[in-house]
Each structure stands twice: as C-alpha cells, then as structure tokens.
Amino acid sequence: MILPRESAKALAMLMLLCSAAFPSLAEPINIPNIKAVITFDGELNEPVWQQAKHVEVNIVNYPYENTPSPVKTDAYIFEDGSHIYFAFKAQDPNPENIQAFIRDRDDAFSDDIVGIKLDTFNNHRLAYKFFVNPYGVQNDGIDNAMTSQNSDLWDGIWDAAGKVTTDGYQVEFAIPYRELNFEEGSDIKTWGIELLRLYPRDKVLRISNIPLDRDNPCWTCQMAEMQGFEQAKIGENLLITPSIVAKVDEERDVYADEDWQSDNDAEVGLNLRWGITPDVMLNATINPDFSNVEADAGQLAVNKTSALFFDEKRTFFLDNSEYFSSPLNLVYTRNVTDPDYGAKVTGKLGKQTFGFFMTKDNYTSLILPGNLYSLPDDISDESYSGALRYRYDVNEDLSFGLTSTLRSADDYHNYVNAIDVKYKMSVSNTLIAQVLTSDTEYPIELYDKWCPNSGAQDECYLSSMINKNEGAFTDQAFKLEFEHSSEDWTLRTQYKAIGEDFRADLGYLPQVDYNEFTTTVNRTVYFDDTLWSEMIFGGEFQTSHNDDGDLINERSSVSYTVWGPWQSIFDAVYSHEEQVGLRYDTNQTAIDNNTTLFELDYLDLFMDMQPRADLMLGFSSRIGDAIDYTNDRKGELIEFAPKLTWNITTHLELELMHVYAELEAESDFVYRENITDFRLTYAFNVNSFLRLTMVYNATDYNQNNNPDIIIDSDYHDNLSTQLLYSYKLNPQTVFFLGYSDNSIDNDFIGEKKEIKQNQRTAFLKLSYAWM
Incomplete structure (x- = not known):
C-alpha cells in the first residue's frame, strides 16, 4: 500500500511519538549479566541494583486506557547465568493505605503487588507470572493465551522478600532458570516480558511498562521484548522430593452404635522432576501422596443434574498442566484418584509442543454422561x-493440535483421539475447531449395577447413559467456535455436537447425545474520572437438542455488569428458558413424549466489594422459577450465598461463606439446603500458618411435599472439621500436621437431632526437595 505524502508524514510522526512515550515499544530491553550475591530482605542495598537495567512502570492500562500512572514505580533487572533477578521500588504518597497482609502463597492477588509476566519462548502462547506483595508473599501461575485461561494453581520454587518503607514498599526476587522452559544456547535470546504493579484503592489500577491495545484480547501477544541470556543455563536441573505420610484413621457405624475401628498407615513416596533440557521436562512419582490437604469448598448437591467439578491441586498434575489443554476438556485429572506411580514428559522443540503422562490407578472413577443428567460412578x-497432547505452531496465527487419551482396566477401556486448530484471522477475530472420536467398552459389573435384569436395555435404569451391554461402541464429537473481541464489542458463537455413544472418561464432558448452539454479544462502555470505570451490556441465546432433534433446552438472557467504587463489581442476568425435566420412563432414551417441557424465568445476581482494605464482602443469588427434578414439576427457587473475608490483623484472617437454597412447589417447601464454610487462619510468617476449617451441610426435606419419591429421612446433616498446621519452605519442602473429622445426623441415628461423629483422622506429611 502506498500512502499519500501527508499520511506518511502523519504515520511517521505518530510512530515517533509512541516511541518517545513508550520506550519499551521502540527497542528491546537489554538485560545485563552480572555476578553478585543478593540477600533477600527487601532492602535493595546491594551495589548490583545500581548496575541493573532500570525500567519505569508508569502506564495505567486498566481500567484506564494507557494513561500516566499516579504513583511512581521503578523496576531493576539483571541475570547471572543461573537466575534472573528483579527488584521493584513502589512509591506511595499514602503508605498507610497499602493493602497487604501476611498470607499463604497465591492468596495475595487482591493485595498491593508487583511482579512480572514472562514469555520465555516469545511465541505468545504461554506466560509465567511471578508476583510479590509488600510482605514477601509469593504469587505465581500460568497465563494460557491458547485457551484464554489464567491459572494460579502452578507453584514454582523461587526466592522473594518484601519490605514496607516510609514512602511505599520494596520487593526483590530471583527466578532460577530451572523453573522455566526455554531454548538453551549461546546466542542472544529474546523473551517477552511485562512488568506490573497492581494498585488497589477505590479502584484497582493495573500499572505496566507497556501500553495495551484494547482491540487485541491477547495481552500476552503485546508484551515488550527483552534480550540477553547468552549464558543462561539450567544447570543440574534435578529435583528429588521424598515424602512420608502417616495417618491414623478411625471409623464407626453410628447407626448400629458400634465401637471405633482404627487403622494406622504410613507410606513413603518419591517425586522426581528432571529438566532433561531447558525445554523438555520429565516428572515421575512412586507411591505419591495425592490426598488434598486443603479441604474442597462445599457445593450445593441437591436437585443438581451434573456431576460436580473440582479444581486440581496436586503437584504432579499441575506441573506444565497447560501443555494438555485443548478446546474441550479432555484431561480432567481429578478422575485419577489413587495411583501407585506415574510419569510425565512435557516440552517444546521449535514450533512443536508436546505432553505425555501415564499413571497406574488403584481405583477407576467415572462420570456416566447423559443429555439430561450425569452421575459419578466407579469400577x-x-x-x-x-x-x-501435541501442538504444532505454523506461525503466530495458526496452530494445529492432536490429543489422545486412554483409560484401561479389565473388561473396560476408553480411547479418545482428537485434532484441533486455532486460527487468529486478525487481531480481534479467532476461529477454533476440534474433531473427536472415541472407542469405549464398559465392564459387565456396570450393567449388573444399573441394569438388574441381565442388562437388558428395555429394563435398564440408566439406559440413556450406558445403552450398550456387550462389546465396544464408538462415536464422534466436534466443536466450532468463532470469537470477535475488540475494545467495544465482544461476539462469541459456538456450536458443539457430542454423539450419544461418545465418551471421554479422562476428561470432564458430562453431556452426550447433546448438540448446542450458543451466541453471546457484549457491548463495553468505559468511563474516566467517574465513580464507574466500566459497564458491559450483554445478551445470549443458547439452544440444545439431542441427536434426534428433540429440544433439551432453549435460553435467552440479558445481562448488565458494572465496575465501580470500593473495588466493586455488580452483575445481573435475567433469563427466560425452556427446559425439559427428567424422563418419565428411564428405560427409554427418548425425550419427546417422555419428558415435561417447563417454561422458566429467573434472575442471577452477583456482587463483590471491598469497602476497606481489610474487608471484602460479596454475594451471589438466584431467584425465580426452577424445576423440581425429583417430582417432575415447576417450583420457585431461592439461592443466596453471602461471603466475607476479614483480615482482623496483619496475621489473622477470617473467611466465612454461607449458601442457602430453598425450593418451593405447590405452596410448600420441597427442600432446604444450607452450607456454612468457616475458615480461620493465623499466618505466623510467609512460610507457616495454622488454619481451622469447618464445613456444615444441612439438608431438610419435606416428606409431605415429595409425592413421587420416598424420603428416608426428614433431614441429612454433615459436619466436617479440620485443624491444619502448615510449614512450607517452598512448595515441595513442606511439613503438615493436622486433624480432621466428620459427623452426620439423620432420622436413623436418633429420635432427636444429635449429630454424631463417624470418622476422624490424625495425619502428618513431611517432604523435602533435594535440588
């Protein structure tokens, strides 16, 4: 294209002005190689910081569009061949307003924090993130530009310290190269980097060293470049972590009022992580402790039609877990419950990225999927x-992927193969497609369990899920998605079709025989110098059918979201929906003439705010029509979930959440469900804390208003408690000492409500990372 003389001059002037205003865009940041000894104390008094590369962090790119920062932030960078070092001086005109507390790692993203995002391959696919709060609390994770997902679950081993000063705060940290994947060599390397400060006051300012183009939703693609690292080596990148887990379990049958039965157990395990090269990693584990020390948050379970989803928390699966991501969730590792051993290889070679893992599991958990509901089960x-998982990046805009999963046991297997493509058509437009096939065989015990009459399909309770009683069965699935994301508009259109016999037992796909079309449109309005910083007006249409074309669901909704003072966000969604209930005859897979079609209207509300630095408040709720699935009728639902986080002191934090749900039909309640989640944590320092957790779940049923089912008890109460002392020198060198118990109550235990303890455990875990 040839520009007129005036246009060419204007473009040249614009580029010159951009270079002057944002020097990071004009040339790469050159990182010096300096040998020095750093004491991590937040003082920044070592002479080396005067020799380090200085970068100003002075651009507010959210909620404002690339405006000058109201506070001064200076960053300093150097490397020594084995680590890359960072220091920040974050000035504050009112240091008494600094929002920071001593917490467990990864819990300080709501604090004042400074840090970096690092793309070591500079290919705009993945970015490490490392942040530190003023007390030295570490926060890390992975941003995945391929799936637009940001995860804080990954934990690296790195050093950090922070200190509050009279004019703000200072932090310093060092990242070992052994924690990073990159291409090794003696040539000059170019990495992507963004230096960041989050400044939470009445609004949360995102302050950066680079401007961001709001028409480009890929922030990882817009990082500045830094160069150097000719001497960067991972060294002896071998991490061996032996562990011992000892516990005493006691259980009793409270219905028969029996004595406690005790079981003592101690197991030794070993984890190994070896950086074969800087961009190829081997993980292996023998007899691992894959238990979750931190209790999962309570979730509503009554009158739900899908198996519950839980986040992965286990180190073996989290390390480089983003290498296994694809458009549909084919690798949901919480399905692997109790393995004897496992091995994993992940890496990147040029334009190729790959990941492979294999485990032997003592237990086989499944999600039995259907088009109307799904159930967890096991073999x-x-x-x-x-x-x-294999991905080939043709260029920055085009990638192809291949995913294969398997699960295999006696008389059981599930194999899935899938190919996908992601094409960035322009800065704002992206196309994603995936095609899948599966081959599955269920064991006879599954049919004996759900199909009592010899597994005959016409008398099978779960015929809509199992529907095959001999031999293997196969089917296909696919997904097609288009997304437009610019400064003012977001449009997402998606179609996915999951065949009736398709199974992905290692993934989380709870619906099959399911074809869904969804389109969403959002209009964003930005504000400067007002109470409100951003508003979004949205609409969505979604419809789903089975393979025979029978309607399952059709929903239209409008939404309104606003960000305002007190770091607040308010979201309201009104929906009108047509939804079928469960089948009259579970022996038949048909939906038409075998279900009732309900017309529903309901309102979802969500709000979060932080009126003070030490207090966060929020709630979510749903009010309106709902289906009483157990009695196949329309009802009125009220769900309300307030939550509170109060930092009572710098060291002491209270978290309290309550969830209340009540379904009413025919002028009387059907059930009431209450979940209270209470957590009190005292952090001695950034490495250790003591936490008390109590989760109480109480469900009351109305036997007089459940005509289609037999209620065995008017109420089901459950109380779980846990007291945990945690010391973490790093994510792999840990000491846990704790006690947990569980208590239940219902009509069969006693004549009056008297919750009784049926399980208790004392446990200890010790692991040490040899590097």
Whole structure:
C-alpha cells in the first residue's frame, strides 16, 4: 500500500511519538549479566541494583486506557547465568493505605503487588507470572493465551522478600532458570516480558511498562521484548522430593452404635522432576501422596443434574498442566484418584509442543454422561490412565493440535483421539475447531449395577447413559467456535455436537447425545474520572437438542455488569428458558413424549466489594422459577450465598461463606439446603500458618411435599472439621500436621437431632526437595 505524502508524514510522526512515550515499544530491553550475591530482605542495598537495567512502570492500562500512572514505580533487572533477578521500588504518597497482609502463597492477588509476566519462548502462547506483595508473599501461575485461561494453581520454587518503607514498599526476587522452559544456547535470546504493579484503592489500577491495545484480547501477544541470556543455563536441573505420610484413621457405624475401628498407615513416596533440557521436562512419582490437604469448598448437591467439578491441586498434575489443554476438556485429572506411580514428559522443540503422562490407578472413577443428567460412578478394578497432547505452531496465527487419551482396566477401556486448530484471522477475530472420536467398552459389573435384569436395555435404569451391554461402541464429537473481541464489542458463537455413544472418561464432558448452539454479544462502555470505570451490556441465546432433534433446552438472557467504587463489581442476568425435566420412563432414551417441557424465568445476581482494605464482602443469588427434578414439576427457587473475608490483623484472617437454597412447589417447601464454610487462619510468617476449617451441610426435606419419591429421612446433616498446621519452605519442602473429622445426623441415628461423629483422622506429611 502506498500512502499519500501527508499520511506518511502523519504515520511517521505518530510512530515517533509512541516511541518517545513508550520506550519499551521502540527497542528491546537489554538485560545485563552480572555476578553478585543478593540477600533477600527487601532492602535493595546491594551495589548490583545500581548496575541493573532500570525500567519505569508508569502506564495505567486498566481500567484506564494507557494513561500516566499516579504513583511512581521503578523496576531493576539483571541475570547471572543461573537466575534472573528483579527488584521493584513502589512509591506511595499514602503508605498507610497499602493493602497487604501476611498470607499463604497465591492468596495475595487482591493485595498491593508487583511482579512480572514472562514469555520465555516469545511465541505468545504461554506466560509465567511471578508476583510479590509488600510482605514477601509469593504469587505465581500460568497465563494460557491458547485457551484464554489464567491459572494460579502452578507453584514454582523461587526466592522473594518484601519490605514496607516510609514512602511505599520494596520487593526483590530471583527466578532460577530451572523453573522455566526455554531454548538453551549461546546466542542472544529474546523473551517477552511485562512488568506490573497492581494498585488497589477505590479502584484497582493495573500499572505496566507497556501500553495495551484494547482491540487485541491477547495481552500476552503485546508484551515488550527483552534480550540477553547468552549464558543462561539450567544447570543440574534435578529435583528429588521424598515424602512420608502417616495417618491414623478411625471409623464407626453410628447407626448400629458400634465401637471405633482404627487403622494406622504410613507410606513413603518419591517425586522426581528432571529438566532433561531447558525445554523438555520429565516428572515421575512412586507411591505419591495425592490426598488434598486443603479441604474442597462445599457445593450445593441437591436437585443438581451434573456431576460436580473440582479444581486440581496436586503437584504432579499441575506441573506444565497447560501443555494438555485443548478446546474441550479432555484431561480432567481429578478422575485419577489413587495411583501407585506415574510419569510425565512435557516440552517444546521449535514450533512443536508436546505432553505425555501415564499413571497406574488403584481405583477407576467415572462420570456416566447423559443429555439430561450425569452421575459419578466407579469400577472396582485398578486401571491405567494416560494422555498425549501435541501442538504444532505454523506461525503466530495458526496452530494445529492432536490429543489422545486412554483409560484401561479389565473388561473396560476408553480411547479418545482428537485434532484441533486455532486460527487468529486478525487481531480481534479467532476461529477454533476440534474433531473427536472415541472407542469405549464398559465392564459387565456396570450393567449388573444399573441394569438388574441381565442388562437388558428395555429394563435398564440408566439406559440413556450406558445403552450398550456387550462389546465396544464408538462415536464422534466436534466443536466450532468463532470469537470477535475488540475494545467495544465482544461476539462469541459456538456450536458443539457430542454423539450419544461418545465418551471421554479422562476428561470432564458430562453431556452426550447433546448438540448446542450458543451466541453471546457484549457491548463495553468505559468511563474516566467517574465513580464507574466500566459497564458491559450483554445478551445470549443458547439452544440444545439431542441427536434426534428433540429440544433439551432453549435460553435467552440479558445481562448488565458494572465496575465501580470500593473495588466493586455488580452483575445481573435475567433469563427466560425452556427446559425439559427428567424422563418419565428411564428405560427409554427418548425425550419427546417422555419428558415435561417447563417454561422458566429467573434472575442471577452477583456482587463483590471491598469497602476497606481489610474487608471484602460479596454475594451471589438466584431467584425465580426452577424445576423440581425429583417430582417432575415447576417450583420457585431461592439461592443466596453471602461471603466475607476479614483480615482482623496483619496475621489473622477470617473467611466465612454461607449458601442457602430453598425450593418451593405447590405452596410448600420441597427442600432446604444450607452450607456454612468457616475458615480461620493465623499466618505466623510467609512460610507457616495454622488454619481451622469447618464445613456444615444441612439438608431438610419435606416428606409431605415429595409425592413421587420416598424420603428416608426428614433431614441429612454433615459436619466436617479440620485443624491444619502448615510449614512450607517452598512448595515441595513442606511439613503438615493436622486433624480432621466428620459427623452426620439423620432420622436413623436418633429420635432427636444429635449429630454424631463417624470418622476422624490424625495425619502428618513431611517432604523435602533435594535440588
């Protein structure tokens, strides 16, 4: 294209002005190689910081569009061949307003924090993030530009310290190269980097060293470049972590009022992580402790039609877990419950990225999927589970991927193969597609369990899920998605079709025989110098059918979201929906003439705010029509979930959440469900804390208003408590000492409500990372 003389001059002037205003865009940041000894105390008194590369962090790119920062932030960078070092001086005109507390790692993203995002391959696919609060609390994770997902679950081993000063705060940290994947060599390397400060006051300012183009939703793609690292080596990148887990379990049958039965157990395990090269990693584990020390948050379970989803928290699966991501969730590792051993290889070679893992599991958990509901289930046999993911990046805009998963046990297998493509058509437009096939065989015990009359399909309770009683069965699935994301408008259109016999047992796909079309449109309005910083007006249409074309669901909704003072966000969604209930005859897979079509209207509300630095408040709720699935009728639902986080002191934090749900039909309640989640944490320092957790779940049923089912008890109460002392020198060198118990109550235990303890455990875990 040839520009007129005036246009060419204007473009040249614009580029010159951009270079002057944002020097990071004009040339790469050159990182010096300096040998020095750093004491991590937040003082920044070592002479080396005067020799380090200085970068100003002075651009507010959210909620404002690339405006000058109201506070001064200076960053300093150097490397020594084995680590890259960072220091920040974050000035504050009112240091008494600094929002920071001593917490467990990864819990300080709402604090004043400074840090970096680092793209070591500079290919705009993944970015590490490392942040530190004024007390030295570490926060890290991975941003995945391929799936637009940001995860804080990954934990690296790195050093950090912070200190509050009279004019703000200072932090310093060092990241070992062994924690990073990159291409090794003696040539000059170019990495992507963004230096960041989050400044939470009445609004949360995102302050950066680079401007961001709001028409480009990929922030990872807009990072500045830094160069150097000719001497960067991972060294002996071998991490061996032996562990011992000892516990005493006691259980009793409270219905028969029996004595406690005790079981003592101690197991030794070993984890290994070896950086074969800087961009190829091997993980292996033998007899691992894959239990979750931190209790999962309570979730509503009554009158739900899908198996519950829980986040992965286990180190073996989290390390480079983003290498296994694809458009549909084919690798949901919480399905692997109790493995004897496992091995994983992940890496990147040029334009190729790959990941592979295999585990042997003592237990085989499944999600039995359907088009109207899904159920968790299990097979008693031990099994093997494995996944392979391969991606080839043709260029920055085009990528192809291959995913294969397997699960195998006696008389059971599930194999899935999938190919996908992601094409960035322009800065704002992206196209994603995935095609899948599966091959599955269920064991006879599954049919004996759900199909009592010899597994005959016409008398099978779960015929809509199992529907095959001999031999293997196959089917296909696919997904197609288009997204437009610019400064003012977001449009997302998606179609996915999951065949009736398609299974992805290592993934989380709870619906099959399911074809869904969804389109969403959002209009964003930005404000400067007002109470409100951003508003979004949205609308969505979604419709789904089974393979025979029978309607399952059709929903239209309008939404309104606003960000305002007190770091607040308010969201309201009104929906009109047509939804079928469950089948009259569960022996038949048909939906038409075998279900009732309900017309529903309901309102979802959500709000979060922080009126003070030490207090966060929020709630979510749903009010309106709902289906009483157990009695196949329309009802009125009220769900309300307030929550509170109060930092009572710098060291002491209270978290309290309550969830209340009540379904009413025919002028009387059907059930009431209450969940109270209470957590009190005292952090001695950034490495250790003591936490008391109590989760109480109480469900009351109305036997007089459940005509279609037999209620065995008017109420079901459950109380779980846990007291945990945690010391973490780093994510792998840990000491846990704790006690947990569980208590239940219902009509069968006693004549009056008297919750009784049926399980208690004392446990200890010790692991040490040899590097």
